[in-house]
Amino acid sequence: MKKLKFKNGDEMDAIGLGTWKSEKGEVTKAVKIALNNGYKHIDCAATYGNEAEVGEAFKEVFGKGEIKREDVWVTSKLWNNAHKKEDVIPALKQTLKDLQLDYLDLYLIHWPVAFKPDVGFPEKAEDFLSLEEVPLIETWNEMVKAKEQGLVKHIGVSNFSIEKLEELMADTDHTPEMNQVELHPYLQQNKLLEFCSKHGINVTAYSPLGSGDRPEAMKAADEPSLLENPVINKIAKKHGASPGQILIKWSEQRGTAVIPKSTNEKRIKENIMSAGYQLDEDDMKEIADLDYHFRYVNGKFFEMEGNSYENIYND
Numbered sequence: 455m456k457k458l459k460f461k462n463g464d465e466m467d468a469i470g471l472g473t474w475k476s477e478k479g480e481v482t483k484a485v486k487i488a489l490n491n492g493y494k495h496i497d498c499a500a501t502y503g504n505e506a507e508v509g510e511a512f513k514e515v516f517g518k519g520e521i522k523r524e525d526v527w528v529t530s531k532l533w534n535n536a537h538k539k540e541d542v543i544p545a546l547k548q549t550l551k552d553l554q555l556d557y558l559d560l561y562l563i564h565w566p567v568a569f570k571p572d573v574g575f576p577e578k579a580e581d582f583l584s585l586e587e588v589p590l591i592e593t594w595n596e597m598v599k600a601k602e603q604g605l606v607k608h609i610g611v612s613n614f615s616i617e618k619l620e621e622l623m624a625d626t627d628h629t630p631e632m633n634q635v636e637l638h639p640y641l642q643q644n645k646l647l648e649f650c651s652k653h654g655i656n657v658t659a660y661s662p663l664g665s666g667d668r669p670e671a672m673k674a675a676d677e678p679s680l681l682e683n684p685v686i687n688k689i690a691k692k693h694g695a696s697p698g699q700i701l702i703k704w705s706e707q708r709g710t711a712v713i714p715k716s717t718n719e720k721r722i723k724e725n726i727m728s729a730g731y732q733l734d735e736d737d738m739k740e741i742a743d744l745d746y747h748f749r750y751v752n753g754k755f756f757e758m759e760g761n762s763y764e765n766i767y768n769d
């Protein structure tokens with residue numbers, strides 16, 4: 455499997471286990487299955503509401519001693535209601551407590567969007583704080599402090615457009631080390647990848663399988679299916695792989711990290727085996743033609759009349 459390199463020499467396995475949408479009652483088992491079957495990268499976030507259950511798996515697996523904490527890469531993310539400078543490190547400490555860890559490998563600002571501290575998920579314009587009230591640089595400077603304090607080894611962002619990255623980078627000497635974004639054959643993000651590569655920012659692909667299990671309210675009525683795409687299925691057949699494996703391999707082969715979510719034992723094992731396939735030039739060309747610029751997670755749920763957020767992705 456490919457590894458992503460960081461400036462200090464640290465390396466992160468390209469294929470990780472995603473935990474967004476993993477039920478509390480299933481995620482402990484899923485993480486244990488993953489760690490016992492070769493995964494060395496687990497992607498978490500406070501807002502997924504299941505970090506305590508992920509933490510139970512870490513405690514059990516690391517406690518046994520066969521797999522060491524330092525051999526696994528753990529990412530988590532700061533939720534939008536903790537962007538104020540006094541809230542960042544306490545939110546991180548809660549995540550560490552829930553995950554039963556004393557450091558994270560990577561901590562990300564989850565969205566370039568801020569909520570009031572008591573808001574879990576916004577329902578009205580008043581639930582938000584504008585980026586004038588809480589500038590991203592205020593939040594970022596606390597992320598830098600968290601790194602200096604040794605609570606996290608690397609810091610980055612998620613759901614940042616090129617413009618948002620440029621704005622942040624203009625205000626700091628600490629370039630984000632990662633941008634985690636939606637990325638798959640229907641949303642290939644070529645411009646963003648080029649920008650990130652130029653600035654030494656690693657990229658992680660989320661929703662690589664099209665996130666079919668996300669809430670109905672986040673779905674468009676006529677959205678296209680990635681797993682059922684005929685080109686993906688044809689390539690899968692050619693390699694004797696599953697469509698999911700082709701989608702995961704495609705991201706890995708392009709040099710990004712990729713975090714397919716599964717709580718199903720067979721699919722957790724299947725997904726990490728994706729690394730063993732190799733897509734040829736014809737496959738890559740055919741998949742390149744599928745870039746419809748289609749977002750499954752379009753951020754529209756943060757754009758409300760009367761708040762200051764519009765066109766979060768600038769597309």
Ligand code: A2P
Pocket residue numbers: 472660661662663664665666667681696697698699713714715716717718721722724725
């Ligand atoms: P499950 O958890 O039952 O395996 P994404 O990573 O894009 O958010 O997609 C997650 C969705 O894809 C979940 O519904 C998950 O279901 C399903 N899934 C995970 N791995 C595979 C696979 N290899 N083939 C088909 N579906 C998969």
